[in-house]
Amino acid sequence: MQMLSFLDTFTAFPLAELEVGKHFYWEIGNLKLHGQVFITSWIVIAILLTASVLATRNIQRVPQGIQNVMEYALEFVRDIAKNQLGEKEYRPWLPFIGTLFLFIFVSNWSGALIPWRLIELPEGELAAPTSDINTTVALALLTSLAYFYAGFSKRGLGYFSKYVEPTPILLPIAILEDFTKPLSLSFRLFGNILADELVVAVLVLLVPLFVPIPVMLLGLFTSAIQALVFATLAGAYIHEAVEGHGGEEHEAH
Amino acid sequence: MNPTIAAASVIAAALAIGLAAIGPGIGQGNASGSAVEGIARQPEAEGKIRGTLLLTLAFMESLTIYGLVIALVLLFANPFA
Numbered sequence: 455m456q457m458l459s460f461l462d463t464f465t466a467f468p469l470a471e472l473e474v475g476k477h478f479y480w481e482i483g484n485l486k487l488h489g490q491v492f493i494t495s496w497i498v499i500a501i502l503l504t505a506s507v508l509a510t511r512n513i514q515r516v517p518q519g520i521q522n523v524m525e526y527a528l529e530f531v532r533d534i535a536k537n538q539l540g541e542k543e544y545r546p547w548l549p550f551i552g553t554l555f556l557f558i559f560v561s562n563w564s565g566a567l568i569p570w571r572l573i574e575l576p577e578g579e580l581a582a583p584t585s586d587i588n589t590t591v592a593l594a595l596l597t598s599l600a601y602f603y604a605g606f607s608k609r610g611l612g613y614f615s616k617y618v619e620p621t622p623i624l625l626p627i628a629i630l631e632d633f634t635k636p637l638s639l640s641f642r643l644f645g646n647i648l649a650d651e652l653v654v655a656v657l658v659l660l661v662p663l664f665v666p667i668p669v670m671l672l673g674l675f676t677s678a679i680q681a682l683v684f685a686t687l688a689g690a691y692i693h694e695a696v697e698g699h700g701g702e703e704h705e706a707h
Numbered sequence: 708m709n710p711t712i713a714a715a716s717v718i719a720a721a722l723a724i725g726l727a728a729i730g731p732g733i734g735q736g737n738a739s740g741s742a743v744e745g746i747a748r749q750p751e752a753e754g755k756i757r758g759t760l761l762l763t764l765a766f767m768e769s770l771t772i773y774g775l776v777i778a779l780v781l782l783f784a785n786p787f788a
Contacts, residue, residue, distance in 0.1 A: 638773075641772070641773055641776050644776065645772035645773065645775050646768075646769070646772055649772060649775055676765070676768075679762075679765045680765065682762070682765075683765045686762065
């Protein structure tokens with residue numbers, strides 16, 4: 455942190471502070487929680503809940519307004535799940551993949567669109583929940599659990615035959631793959647979102663007006679793509695676990 | 708922080724992100740080139756090609772992002788500081 459202390463001289467622009475690695479700690483028992491992440495995630499959850507309640511409160515045969523938007527969102531996540539899992543298998547996994555996509559998407563965009571810096575915290579700053587590695591690791595581990603559960607419930611103990619299936623020589627690599635999947639999922643999302651926010655913050659430090667706008671738009675685009683990538687990969691991993699063989703075309707990311 | 712460690716960390720962070728940008732740069736160039744070729748040959752497939760291309764580019768980009776994560780760890784959460 456001391457390395458970037460020269461940035462403190464730029465505090466003339468209070469909206470453009472860089473506070474990586476500082477957190478607003480909540481202490482519950484022996485645990486130290488990153489409070490800013492909880493606050494922003496709760497706001498994101500509240501946005502999603504309000505949108506879905508408003509959309510379903512008064513359902514029309516011909517959708518209008520927010521119902522239209524939410525129907526579009528539902529069709530979008532359904533297409534993601536259907537493309538990855540296939541027509542027959544996708545339905546039970548649609549809520550999981552859809553929740554992942556919507557939560558990550560709204561989180562990423564909230565970091566760019568909601569002016570969090572206007573809210574003062576004693577320490578640290580509010581930002582997109584996905585720019586904290588704990589959030590992304592939690593989502594990636596949930597994905598791991600989901601595909602283990604999918605494979606185990608579908609194929610029973612036969613699921614574990616995939617570790618020795620072509621040849622037992624590849625057993626270490628097959629086990630290693632189970633660790634690299636959540637690692638790459640979480641690092642990809644975390645790195646992209648944090649990089650977006652850092653680039654925007656540095657540019658705002660240098661030129662406060664107008665110049666950062668194209669980069670902000672690019673950030674919106676990449677964060678939407680990252681939400682899509684996370685949901686797609688979760689679907690691909692679950693499909694691979696359910697199907698056993700033939701999941702190779704989704705491999706090697 | 709020990710000045711040697713600080714200097715080494717900064718150089719390591721620069722190398723991490725710089726070297727990690729080379730491979731994905733070449734890969735993204737190849738992929739985009741092939742996509743443009745595909746669109747020129749078969750303009751009606753543009754939508755499908757573009758969707759696949761964007762997803763693939765995001766995957767390649769994540770390789771650079773891994774380097775960036777290492778660089779950020781070295782700068783902000785250096786375990787040797």
